Amino acid sequence: MTARAVLCVDGPSGSGKGTLARRLAAELGFAYLDSGAIYRALGLRVQRQGLADAQAAQAAAGMELRFGTQDNEVWMGDEPIASQIRTEEAGAAASRLGARPEVREALLQWQRDFAAPRPLVADGRDMGTVVFPHAPCKIFLEASAQVRAQRRHAELLDAGKSANFDQIYRDICARDERDRNRAVAPLRPAEDALVIDSSALSIDQVVDAARQHWQACQGR
Numbered sequence: 418m419t420a421r422a423v424l425c426v427d428g429p430s431g432s433g434k435g436t437l438a439r440r441l442a443a444e445l446g447f448a449y450l451d452s453g454a455i456y457r458a459l460g461l462r463v464q465r466q467g468l469a470d471a472q473a474a475q476a477a478a479g480m481e482l483r484f485g486t487q488d489n490e491v492w493m494g495d496e497p498i499a500s501q502i503r504t505e506e507a508g509a510a511a512s513r514l515g516a517r518p519e520v521r522e523a524l525l526q527w528q529r530d531f532a533a534p535r536p537l538v539a540d541g542r543d544m545g546t547v548v549f550p551h552a553p554c555k556i557f558l559e560a561s562a563q564v565r566a567q568r569r570h571a572e573l574l575d576a577g578k579s580a581n582f583d584q585i586y587r588d589i590c591a592r593d594e595r596d597r598n599r600a601v602a603p604l605r606p607a608e609d610a611l612v613i614d615s616s617a618l619s620i621d622q623v624v625d626a627a628r629q630h631w632q633a634c635q636g637r
């Protein structure tokens with residue numbers, strides 16, 4: 418049996434991996450797995466059910482999520498939840514839950530089965546290291562915390578929201594610290610990943626580099 422074509426795009430929060438992964442999925446005609454949205458949605462479910470973090474794994478059972486092609490298209494059951502899960506608080510809750518081994522275990526098979534057998538672009542922290550370790554092509558997108566905070570700050574201002582740069586910078590550093598240093602599935606590049614530092618690159622330059630890598634992976 419031929420292995421499923423999976424292109425992994427991992428990286429820290431604000432590195433631009435979501436934009437990159439969506440663009441690649443659209444170009445290649447692949448399904449797109451936004452694993453961060455799964456952790457964020459679980460956080461919402463835990464909060465709504467009034468559960469403690471220690472009970473989060475049980476909330477994963479029966480969680481029905483659907484995704485559209487855009488960032489704002491996520492449904493839990495029939496309810497659109499994008500605006501509720503795309504907040505800094507939801508990101509921090511997802512990061513906290515993501516540090517729990519039983520939560521990661523509860524979500525593992527769900528992610529592996531996502532949209533199977535379609536080819537997939539998988540976006541997250543541990544796509545290349547844990548969820549799809551045998552994927553034929555992996556990218557790890559980096560950017561300095563300073564640049565990531567600047568991008569987030571500009572994004573919020575563009576959306577007409579208030580934004581405090583220092584607070585955003587501190588939040589990004591705290592999330593990095595937790596995601597990189599947790600005992601299970603820490604954020605790190607897979608040994609066979611191409612690391613792209615997007616600090617000084619435009620999104621088009623990043624997409625070009627990623628596309629070239631995908632093509633090189635095809636030739637292996």
Ligand code: DC
Pocket residue numbers: 430431452453454456457508511512515516540541542543544592596
């Ligand atoms: O990619 P994101 O910012 O939407 O992810 C939110 C949080 O979810 C992230 O800080 C850590 C957690 N997460 C994870 O632990 N593993 C993943 N594969 C994706 C996200």
